[in-house]
Amino acid sequence: MNRNQAEIDALSALRAPAMKPLVIRGRTLLPIVQGGIGVGISAHRLAGSVAREGAVGTIASIDLRHHHLDLLAFCKADPTRETLERANLVALEREIRAARKLSQGRGMIAVNVMKAVRAHADYVRVACEQGADAIVMGAGLPLDLPDLTHGHDIALIPILADSRGVALVLKKWMKKGRLPDAIVIEHPAHAGGHLGVTDFADMGHARFEFERVLTELDAVFATLGIARADVPVIVAGGINSHEAVRAALAAGADGVQVGTSFAVTEEGDAHPEFKRVLTEAQPDDIVEFVSVTGLPARAVKTPWLMRYLKNEDRIRTKIGARQQPCPQALECLSVCGLRDGIEKFGHFCIDTRLAAALRGEVGNGLFFRGRETLPFGAAIRSVRELIDLLLTGVARPAAV
């Protein structure tokens, strides 16, 4: 059974009386956003399933060719940057089309694009051309997003960490006559993947606390003459229970974005071993380290990461400042510690490691994960059960 709009409204209103629906660019949604989870973990199945429930499902745009055997064969036959890039764009087209079909027109299909990715403008173009409902951009300041999407009716949603970043983006965008359709505020002390700080020591700073950011945003909006209601604010990082959702909404958020808990749902597009590694990880198994992007990242201490971190200092001293050809030929990042020889950045091929995790290769992969416990512990449950639990505190078994 799928939900129609009336059911979504009824669910929000009746089962979770304090929860207002999230409204983005005129669309009424459950106040739940499934965050972009790359490489390939939030592809069409996860994003389409979340959207079908009336929430926001997000396809992570980076390197989706790994889901398409024909495209992988095409890349193997001609492993050049042009071919790999072309394959990824075709894969993104296919994933958006498949997610839209699965969603049956419900909810919203967003495409997550990381600014740090060299081909970010191409991913944005394909998302617009294929009729995605929104672009969610993080891992760098999305100052050029209004220009890249000019002439397209698509919601634009930046991911930022604090009110300073929001003020900067708002001022730039307002000069171009555009407001964000929503903003995601991601807390670096809790979220998975790349974190929005340059310095580890900064991660727990009070300026990232949701209550503080939300209060500061009222002042930022007032100064810029923007009505707070015009730009919904979605908080991300460590939202793992109904109580956490209620607390975020009570503090003034309009919605929550959830990553790790969606990554391990039945519909998550990764291999079951990927989900096992994330669900079984204990607090001591989770670590922060410097990624090849230069940003801190959070992941599970799996064998490859343990080996890398043990040798990190030696690797830096030995080859840290040496430029190297990209092992994948893709040159996925605009700036890469390994390729560009930036000593203080990480030195490994992130694309190779994340793709291995997607395939469930526990020994070789890099398994990004948020810091907090999961709502269903080590159990793998459906998207619907997760959404119900977050909204109501009760998880009904999935309907067939």
Ligand SMILES: Cc1cc2nc3c(=O)[nH]c(=O)nc-3n(C[C@H](O)[C@H](O)[C@H](O)COP(=O)(O)O)c2cc1C
């Ligand atoms: C495995 C994994 C991969 C992620 N990949 C991306 C990504 O490609 N782009 C992005 O903007 N955020 C990414 N994130 C962050 C999530 O979208 C989300 O904002 C974050 O995980 C929220 O915190 P939570 O995991 O505590 O719910 C990733 C998170 C995880 C756990």
